[in-house]
Amino acid sequence: MTDLADNPLLQPWDASYGLPPFEQVMPAHFTPALETAMRAHNAEVDAIADSAEAPTFANTVAALDRSGRALTRIELLFHNLCASETSPALQAVEREMAPRLAAHHNAIRLNPKLFVRLDRLHTDRASLSLRAEELRVLERLHLDFTLAGARLSASAKQRLAEIVARLATLMTQFSQNVLADESSDGLVLRSERDLAGLPEQVRGAAREAARVRGMSDAWVITLNRSLIVPFLTFSDRRDLRERAFKAWVRRGENEGPRDNRPIAREILALRHEQATLLGYRNFADCALVDRMAKTPAAVAKLLAQVWEPAKAKAAAECEALRAMALSRGENIALEPWDWRYYAEKVRKARYDFDEAAIKPYFPLERVLAAAFDCAQRLFGVRFVAQPHLKLYHADVRAYEVRDRDDRPVGLFLSDNFARPTKRGGAWMSAYRRQSRVDGEVLPIIVNNNNFAKAPEGEPTLLSADDVRTLFHEFGHGLHGLLSQSTYERLSGTNVLRDFVELPSQLFEHWAFEPVVLERHARHYQTAAPIPAALVEKLSQAQRFNKGFETVEYVASALVDMAIHAQEAANGVDISTFEKDELTRIGMPREIVMRHRLPHFGHLFSGSAYAAGYYVYMWAEVLDADGFEAFVESGNVFDPTLAERLRRNVYAAGGTVDPAVAYRAFRGHDASVDAMLAKRGLVEAQTRDLSAAAHSARL
Numbered sequence: 067m068t069d070l071a072d073n074p075l076l077q078p079w080d081a082s083y084g085l086p087p088f089e090q091v092m093p094a095h096f097t098p099a100l101e102t103a104m105r106a107h108n109a110e111v112d113a114i115a116d117s118a119e120a121p122t123f124a125n126t127v128a129a130l131d132r133s134g135r136a137l138t139r140i141e142l143l144f145h146n147l148c149a150s151e152t153s154p155a156l157q158a159v160e161r162e163m164a165p166r167l168a169a170h171h172n173a174i175r176l177n178p179k180l181f182v183r184l185d186r187l188h189t190d191r192a193s194l195s196l197r198a199e200e201l202r203v204l205e206r207l208h209l210d211f212t213l214a215g216a217r218l219s220a221s222a223k224q225r226l227a228e229i230v231a232r233l234a235t236l237m238t239q240f241s242q243n244v245l246a247d248e249s250s251d252g253l254v255l256r257s258e259r260d261l262a263g264l265p266e267q268v269r270g271a272a273r274e275a276a277r278v279r280g281m282s283d284a285w286v287i288t289l290n291r292s293l294i295v296p297f298l299t300f301s302d303r304r305d306l307r308e309r310a311f312k313a314w315v316r317r318g319e320n321e322g323p324r325d326n327r328p329i330a331r332e333i334l335a336l337r338h339e340q341a342t343l344l345g346y347r348n349f350a351d352c353a354l355v356d357r358m359a360k361t362p363a364a365v366a367k368l369l370a371q372v373w374e375p376a377k378a379k380a381a382a383e384c385e386a387l388r389a390m391a392l393s394r395g396e397n398i399a400l401e402p403w404d405w406r407y408y409a410e411k412v413r414k415a416r417y418d419f420d421e422a423a424i425k426p427y428f429p430l431e432r433v434l435a436a437a438f439d440c441a442q443r444l445f446g447v448r449f450v451a452q453p454h455l456k457l458y459h460a461d462v463r464a465y466e467v468r469d470r471d472d473r474p475v476g477l478f479l480s481d482n483f484a485r486p487t488k489r490g491g492a493w494m495s496a497y498r499r500q501s502r503v504d505g506e507v508l509p510i511i512v513n514n515n516n517f518a519k520a521p522e523g524e525p526t527l528l529s530a531d532d533v534r535t536l537f538h539e540f541g542h543g544l545h546g547l548l549s550q551s552t553y554e555r556l557s558g559t560n561v562l563r564d565f566v567e568l569p570s571q572l573f574e575h576w577a578f579e580p581v582v583l584e585r586h587a588r589h590y591q592t593a594a595p596i597p598a599a600l601v602e603k604l605s606q607a608q609r610f611n612k613g614f615e616t617v618e619y620v621a622s623a624l625v626d627m628a629i630h631a632q633e634a635a636n637g638v639d640i641s642t643f644e645k646d647e648l649t650r651i652g653m654p655r656e657i658v659m660r661h662r663l664p665h666f667g668h669l670f671s672g673s674a675y676a677a678g679y680y681v682y683m684w685a686e687v688l689d690a691d692g693f694e695a696f697v698e699s700g701n702v703f704d705p706t707l708a709e710r711l712r713r714n715v716y717a718a719g720g721t722v723d724p725a726v727a728y729r730a731f732r733g734h735d736a737s738v739d740a741m742l743a744k745r746g747l748v749e750a751q752t753r754d755l756s757a758a759a760h761s762a763r764l
């Protein structure tokens with residue numbers, strides 16, 4: 067079994083597209099194969115670093131991009147199986163190998179001889195006659211090494227390594243504390259009186275939470291968003307809503323062993339030290355270097371454009387909620403624990419429709435066909451089923467993607483159903499990334515969803531949210547499939563964090579376009595098209611409560627940027643900081659941050675979204691403005707625009723600066739107007755009316 071000569075991970079993979087030999091691979095094959103491939107990668111990197119030749123683009127940058135192919139191939143398979151089809155044996159390998167793989171890649175970035183060569187090329191880059199893509203890959207690689215600490219003295223590298231290790235421990239503690247607080251009892255309900263207003267589904271979930279805790283004859287509302295939010299939305303008991311809400315927003319802020327305040331303070335202090343070691347004034351400056359926004363000032367400008375209109379909209383919503391309360395004879399000062407409750411009453415009065423009425427028009431097979439059809443109408447690509455390919459699970463479907471001239475573009479795997487061996491959520495990933503540094507390598511892209519599979523013989527019906535999710539991930543999928551990069555480092559979704567959601571969020575817009583619904587949203591039994599009235603209700607409900615949602619989101623993004631711009635060597639007390647900052651920006655008293663700092667996992671359970679919570683809105687500015695181009699053209703499948711979109715966004719990957727790429731597609735920079743309009747934060751009459759009418763969408 068562990069004999070390397072028999073290890074299928076180390077043999078040539080000669081199935082179509084170089085698909086992994088799924089049927090032969092066992093968990094025990096991974097550790098020895100990864101070790102062998104890491105050694106081979108190190109030998110390749112050492113050969114580059116130790117070369118006696120003067121550094122050139124070819125012998126250093128291109129050679130690095132080419133190195134580690136055997137390792138990449140196994141790593142991608144490993145990560146994909148861990149996510150989509152895991153097992154206790156594979157999880158054990160994961161616990162052992164995840165830190166070793168991270169250390170392997172980090173050591174390469176800290177290889178001093180390698181960096182000397184890279185740095186020389188970077189210094190001389192203007193005189194090397196590089197093509198634009200070559201210059202781009204050199205710059206990206208150099209920045210990557212620099213931010214890992216490649217430029218530092220040996221002692222500073224040592225300190226940076228200590229900081230990184232300590233941060234990993236602190237971030238794990240932070241996240242485990244939040245998890246523990248969220249799974250705590252929260253609120254125990256004992257009688258019908260306590261349950262007043264709660265729908266059957268919420269009662270069932272609360273009953274199950276009690277059963278798990280060994281409580282009979284009780285219902286438990288945990289502090290997990292999936293249970294507390296429905297409780298706050300439906301419970302008629304204002305006193306219980308208040309108690310539950312106060313416990314919920316205090317997650318991570320309770321005295322004792324699970325107090326996240328000292329942990330966050332230390333994380334902030336270490337991040338500040340890390341940033342100053344790397345030569346930046348504060349962490350926010352450092353984090354923004356590798357983003358499309360480039361500076362905290364650019365983020366501040368975006369958020370400022372949204373903040374005041376969002377507050378105004380929320381104030382109007384608040385008035386409507388007060389009026390609703392009054393109409394029910396409840397003359398109260400609206401508190402944060404009342405918002406969701408009265409908002410639900412207003413929503414029901416204005417747009418009532420049943421999710422169950424929508425689902426029959428969205429059977430999974432038709433929705434997938436709709437996504438394929440949109441890709442074909444926009445980009446000319448066809449999806450051809452490949453039922454003969456051997457994959458890792460019987461539910462996964464493979465499609466060869468062919469271009470207009472019938473040439474293959476890549477392979478698309480569609481893995482839609484939830485199962486115990488798959489992690490939650492929805493995501494796109496690659497088994498092989500496109501590149502052509504060593505001949506044309508076509509991508510193998512997978513989309514994972516977690517739809518509940520219907521019983522044998524029945525179609526799986528999707529909710530509106532599911533439909534949006536499928537189109538979102540399919541947009542990421544197209545980003546991987548349509549890639550036209552020379553270097554793997556720049557291919558597909560290898561783009562900056564505040565740009566990566568553009569291709570996915572943009573593709574969502576087509577899901578609910580009238581012309582798409584007309585063709586594809588048909589009743590699974592009668593084939594009748596979805597009624598226009600239902601589409602209209604869906605579309606209107608889209609803008610409901612957006613003032614509230616925008617305020618809770620933008621407040622979180624503003625506090626994130628502000629706290630990571632702090633330059634205090636000992637960190638700051640997050641509770642005091644948050645309170646002062648919210649006062650400064652004029653937070654409405656009826657709304658609380660979407661994530662308060664003591665449980666803000668995006669910021670403190672990992673570093674990827676620290677000084678980066680804004681990225682969702684940054685991408686939303688781009689996707690709303692980008693789709694507006696199609697609306698303005700009067701044809702949501704306008705061929706000229708679609709061709710520009712394909713070339714400059716979906717095919718370009720990271721080969722071009724994202725601002726340049728966007729401008730090449732759109733003809734100008736994105737403006738925030740379309741995003742503000744989509745969220746209902748500006749008056750419709752300020753926009754072109756025919757465009758507004760045309761853009762009626764969910």
Ligand SMILES: [Zn+2]
Nearest residue numbers: 538542567570
């Ligand atoms: Zn996404």
